[in-house]
Amino acid sequence: MRDFKRETAALIAALPGMADAGIDEAAAFGILERPSDSAMGDYAFPCFRLAKAFRKSPNAIAEDIAGALPGGLFDKVENVNAYVNVFIRKDLLCAEVASAVRRDGDRYGGSQSGAGRRVIVEYSSPNIAKPFHIGHIRSTVIGSAIGNILEFLGYEVVRINHLGDYGTQFGKLITAYRRFGSREEVEKAPIQTLLRYYVEFHAKAETDPSLEEEARAAFAALERGEAEERALWEWFRAESLKEFTVVYGMLGIRFDSYAGESFYSDKMGRVMDELEQDGLLEESDGARIVDLDAYGLGKALITKRDGSTLYITRDVAAAVYRKEEYDFSKNIYVVASQQDLHFKQWIKIVELMGYDWASDCIHVPFGLVSLKDSVMSTRTGNVVFLEDVLTNAVEKTKEIIAEKGVLTDHAEETARQIGIGAVIFQELHNNRIKDYVFDWDKVLNFEGETGPYVQYSYARAASLLRKGAEDAAGAGGAESQDGAIDPSYLTGGAAYALAKLIYDLPGVVAEAGERYEPSLITRHVTDIAQAFSGFYHDEHILTANAEERRAKLALADCARQAIKNSLALLGVEVPERM
Ligand code: ARG
Numbered sequence: 177m178r179d180f181k182r183e184t185a186a187l188i189a190a191l192p193g194m195a196d197a198g199i200d201e202a203a204a205f206g207i208l209e210r211p212s213d214s215a216m217g218d219y220a221f222p223c224f225r226l227a228k229a230f231r232k233s234p235n236a237i238a239e240d241i242a243g244a245l246p247g248g249l250f251d252k253v254e255n256v257n258a259y260v261n262v263f264i265r266k267d268l269l270c271a272e273v274a275s276a277v278r279r280d281g282d283r284y285g286g287s288q289s290g291a292g293r294r295v296i297v298e299y300s301s302p303n304i305a306k307p308f309h310i311g312h313i314r315s316t317v318i319g320s321a322i323g324n325i326l327e328f329l330g331y332e333v334v335r336i337n338h339l340g341d342y343g344t345q346f347g348k349l350i351t352a353y354r355r356f357g358s359r360e361e362v363e364k365a366p367i368q369t370l371l372r373y374y375v376e377f378h379a380k381a382e383t384d385p386s387l388e389e390e391a392r393a394a395f396a397a398l399e400r401g402e403a404e405e406r407a408l409w410e411w412f413r414a415e416s417l418k419e420f421t422v423v424y425g426m427l428g429i430r431f432d433s434y435a436g437e438s439f440y441s442d443k444m445g446r447v448m449d450e451l452e453q454d455g456l457l458e459e460s461d462g463a464r465i466v467d468l469d470a471y472g473l474g475k476a477l478i479t480k481r482d483g484s485t486l487y488i489t490r491d492v493a494a495a496v497y498r499k500e501e502y503d504f505s506k507n508i509y510v511v512a513s514q515q516d517l518h519f520k521q522w523i524k525i526v527e528l529m530g531y532d533w534a535s536d537c538i539h540v541p542f543g544l545v546s547l548k549d550s551v552m553s554t555r556t557g558n559v560v561f562l563e564d565v566l567t568n569a570v571e572k573t574k575e576i577i578a579e580k581g582v583l584t585d586h587a588e589e590t591a592r593q594i595g596i597g598a599v600i601f602q603e604l605h606n607n608r609i610k611d612y613v614f615d616w617d618k619v620l621n622f623e624g625e626t627g628p629y630v631q632y633s634y635a636r637a638a639s640l641l642r643k644g645a646e647d648a649a650g651a652g653g654a655e656s657q658d659g660a661i662d663p664s665y666l667t668g669g670a671a672y673a674l675a676k677l678i679y680d681l682p683g684v685v686a687e688a689g690e691r692y693e694p695s696l697i698t699r700h701v702t703d704i705a706q707a708f709s710g711f712y713h714d715e716h717i718l719t720a721n722a723e724e725r726r727a728k729l730a731l732a733d734c735a736r737q738a739i740k741n742s743l744a745l746l747g748v749e750v751p752e753r754m
Contacts, residue, residue, distance in 0.1 A: 177276040177682065180264045181208055183249055184219055188260075191244050197229035214673065217254075217261035218269075224258055234258035270663035270675045270731070277678065277734040283328075285681040285741045290331030290689075296498055297323040297333055299510040300429070301436070303340030304416040305349055305370040308423050309559040310614060314542050317603045317747065319510035320429050321694035322540065324745045329689045334502055338494065339436025341413050343487065345374070347395025350408050351387060352377040366415035371559075392482070399441065399484060413438075419563070426566045426596060428747055440493040444485050447493045451478065454529055466525055476521045491522045492529075499533055506536050508692065513541035513609065540692045543611035545603075565614075570595035572620055573628075590751045594628050595620075597748040601627030604698045604746050625702045627748055630739060633705035635754035636712065637736035644718060644729045665727035670714040674707040675731060678738045685745070694746060701742035708735040 185204035188194065194204070204221070211220045223237040230237050235258050242255035245262070252263040277284045299319020302312050320335075327333045352373035353362070361369045381387040398405040417434070424430070451457045456466050462481035468474055478489050498507055509519065519539035527534035547560060573595035577587060602619045605626075606612050622628045666675060681700065688696040711717075717728045740750050 177679075178268075178272050180249070180269065180272075181205065181219055184208060184221075184262055184264075187245055187249065188221060188241065191241060193230060197226055199226070211261065214676070216256070216259075217252075218264045218676070219262050221260040221262070222258055223260065266667040266672045266675075267663040269679055270666040270672065271661070273675045273679050273734055274661055274663065274727075274730050277737050278730075281737065282741060282744075284737055285685045285745075286328035286330070287682065287686065288330040289686065290326060290329045293505040294332040294334065294502060295326055295506040295508060296336055296502055296504045297326065297508045297510065298336045298338050299323070300420075300424075300431075301338040301340060301511070302420060303345075304436075305346070305367065305374070305412045306340075306416075307367050307371055307559050308420050308562050310547065310562055310565055311545060313562055313565075313599070313603055314545055314608075315510050315512065316424075316427065316429055317600050318540075318542055318608050318694060320427075321604055321697075321746050322508065322510060322689075322692050324747065325685060325689045325694065325697070328685060328745060334433065334504075335431045336433045336435060336498075337431045339413075339417075339434055339438075342437035342441060342490065344392065344395045344484070346398060346409050346412070347391040347393070348377050348387075349374060349412060350394040350398070350405055351391040353408065355380075355387070362411075362415065366412075367419050370412060370416070395484065396482065423562050423566070426563070427600065428596075428749070435494075437487070437490045437494075440490045440497065441485075443493045443497055444489055447489065447496060448479070450529055451525075456525070456528055466528070468521055468524055471524055473517065473521050473524055476525060488518060488522050488525075491518075492525055495522070495526055495534075495537055496531070499531070504533075504536065506538060507533075508538045508540055510540045510542070510692075513543060515539075516541060538692075540608075542608040546611070546613050548613055548615050566596055566599060569599050569619065572616070573598070576620065576622070586751075586753065590754060593749040593751045594631060594754070597631055597743070598627040600746060600748050601630070601698065604694045607695050608693060630701055630705040630743065631748070631751055632754050633708050634736060634739045634743070634750045635752060637708060637732050637739070638752050640712070640717065640732050641729060641736065644725065644732075647718060661727040661730045662723050663727065665724045666731055668715060670707070670710040671728070671731055674704070674711045674735055677704045677707050678734050681738050681742065688745075697742050697745055701739055701746075704735060704738055704742070708732070708739075711735070 182201070182205055185208055186201045188204040188208075189199055189201045194200075199207075207221060207225065209220045209222065211217055221238075221241065223234040223241065226237050227234050232240075235255075238255040238258050238260050241260045242253050245253050245260070249265060249268070250262050251265050254261050280286075297319055299322070300312065300316040302308050323333045323335050349370060356376065357369075357373055377387060377391075394405055398409055448457075451466065457464050457478065458467055460475070463477055464479045466476045466478055468476055476488055477486055479485055495507065498504060511519065516539070519541075523534055523537050523539070526537065570592050573591040574587070577591055577594075598619045602614075618624065619626065620628065622632060666672065677700070681704075684696055684700045688694055711731070715728060717725065717732065719725050719728075743750055
């Protein structure tokens, strides 16, 4: 696609005196800004930095540049104080958008900038035998979207679920099961039952310390690979995974690997040896630590007194393994910001071990999700299951659809797409680092900046295009949407605003990939949906003038495609009818 910003930069760099002032194309490109108000043009060139070289006031320089820029690319060039504001020719931009979207289709907005590079994106990573609750949705949905975005930018993406399937809590679970559990109960409702055992274990352990002792012994037996403990653990894991898989299926989430913490249980020896050889380990009260005080990161506990390894040890082993197995260019972890210190610690340890790729390990943190009027805690058993949230979203959507009295075909399928899409969209709407409160009223609002609103815009564009095609067929001879259009019909305010946003999509996707920030796409697709509504209301699209109708339908088709591609990156499906 033509890059109008770069073309503008080239024209500015070619003006007299620019080369001497050190302004080449790249420099001019770097200086060009996007005005926050579109009334100030498509790009603005501030002249403050040129004052010294030109020995003139910035305002005078802006005036000179505005007067000297050649026509052809611009509808208008004006200077406002020290700024040169350029207005790209609307017909050129609209023609460019129409042909690029038609050419790229489902690939519009992507690029090949990451081609030949492999990245790992680790996300979701729930803990076995614990419920998959609303708190886990963020890593799952944000991580999956980041994976989609990077793939769209040409990277080869390896998606890993680092299951929390190892650690002392399994000793507790085994003990609880042996003391007061039953196979039938677990089989009937695995995670809820295991959670109850876990809660009961903690309650009983308060008065009976022998439980803790027994749990430690059970975990030690598990680490030694004793058959009975191993079998119980495998069973808990398999039952948990069954439930997680249901949720992943509902959300349309997939992984290339489920290598979780237990996968590294036999890969720890090598890490311990290396740490030892590098002189990084210290004894402390029988335990072994790496002292990171010099970096303001405290002391990292590597093995406990009884020799058992910890969460952090497994992360070090996992990173080393991943580098060797996948030779990643980036190894990305989508994990809550509560674990900031943990990630800083182990990445520092990997660096101290002499691995220069430590800096390619990237923690992408996100804020907390909380529920309106309730607090979640696994220990007390007060949790909201994600599966229930999703089922509830679909049910509520069905009610809304029934109330509105529309849509009888595909009602089930559409309600699923809208309900699930609404939850995902809401998750990805805020800047990821912000904490937010899950609120049903906001999620399923069809009018606000929500998934259903954007999906509705898509369905409306799709139906408009169907109508356009029918009309054309009725008028004799199917009108094709291919071939050139006359872009002069698209220069009205609403049409151009829409075209401009569609033109900007590739840049937004690239930035979302660089910053690991899917919310940039969520915001942008909301803007496109709103601009489409504006276009739909302001312009008479299905006019009698065939040329005009063709141009406007082509733009509607671009909007439809841009919305579809953006939502696909977020993991939200699009209903053809709504
Ligand atoms: N299982 C952990 C939890 O639920 C998250 C794992 C994050 N990934 C990692 N490599 N440490 O808190």
